[in-house]
Amino acid sequence: xxxxxxxxxxxxxxxxxxxxxxxxxxxxxxxxxxxxxxxxxxxxxxxxxxxxxxxxxxxxxxxxxxxxxxxxxxxxxxxxxxxxxxxxxxxxxxxxxxxxxxxxxxxxxxxxxxxxxxxxxxxxxxxxxxxxxxxxxxxxxxxxxxxxxxxxxxxxxxxxxxxxxxxxxxxxxxxxxxxxxxxx
Numbered sequence: 001x002x003x004x005x006x007x008x009x010x011x012x013x014x015x016x017x018x019x020x021x022x023x024x025x026x027x028x029x030x031x032x033x034x035x036x037x038x039x040x041x042x043x044x045x046x047x048x049x050x051x052x053x054x055x056x057x058x059x060x061x062x063x064x065x066x067x068x069x070x071x072x073x074x075x076x077x078x079x080x081x082x083x084x085x086x087x088x089x090x091x092x093x094x095x096x097x098x099x100x101x102x103x104x105x106x107x108x109x110x111x112x113x114x115x116x117x118x119x120x121x122x123x124x125x126x127x128x129x130x131x132x133x134x135x136x137x138x139x140x141x142x143x144x145x146x147x148x149x150x151x152x153x154x155x156x157x158x159x160x161x162x163x164x165x166x167x168x169x170x171x172x173x174x175x176x177x178x179x180x181x182x183x184x
Contacts, residue, residue, distance in 0.1 A: 044069040057171040089166055091178045096123070098162065098178065099134045105168030109133070116163035116177060123160040123180060137162075137180060147183070158182045 047068040054062040054071070061078055062071040087105035091098050102109050113135045115121050122144060123137040137160065144156035162178045 044072060087166060087168060087172065087174045089164065089174060089176045091162075091164065091176065093178075093180065096137045096139075096180075096182065097134060098137065098164075098180065100164055100166065102133070102166055105166075105172055105174075106170045108169055110167040112165040112167075114163045114165075115160055117161040121160055122158035122182075123162075135162075139182060139184070144184075156184050158184065 045067050049062055049066050049068055049071045050064060053060050053064060056078055059078070061074045066074075087109075088103045090101045092101060093099075098113075100111060111131055111133055113125060113130050115123070115125070120143060122140060124140055126136040126138050129135045139156075139158040144158045146155075147157055148154040159179065159181045162180055163175060164178065165173060165175050167173045
């Protein structure tokens with residue numbers, strides 16, 4: 001394929017002449033592959049993506065027949081929108097109720113509470129509140145540790161290891177664990 005650089009360069013006597021398309025130059029001839037991998041170079045605005053739509057969760061990043069330049073820009077925009085927005089999760093406790101406080105990420109958040117331990121569980125989640133920012137727990141009768149004589153304290157200790165998974169609107173997920181202990 002021939003190109004006419006003289007008609008495109010916009011100046012007179014610019015040194016252009018009709019030539020074959022150039023082989024892409026290497027920045028450092030000492031490390032050029034031999035034979036050179038690509039004989040032609042193309043502007044990314046002139047290359048069309050023809051594959052299936054590319055998605056990140058529910059967000060379409062690239063559609064069929066989009067320029068490669070736009071596809072790359074969409075990918076960069078998506079990556080940059082996720083940077084610096086790490087979620088921070090804290091859990092507050094007012095006895096048998098736990099409250100998740102989330103910052104960062106992108107709202108809305110999805111919550112999933114669960115008990116994260118073996119057979120000896122001290123609490124159960126009440127009212128199927130597994131998917132809200134707060135959860136109520138109740139002691140399981142008989143599943144406690146009996147204490148006595150430690151600094152004068154006596155009674156039953158109910159203890160559970162709680163897991164909370166939070167997913168934001170960008171599908172970023174973070175898990176936090178919390179140990180709930182109650183003395184009755």
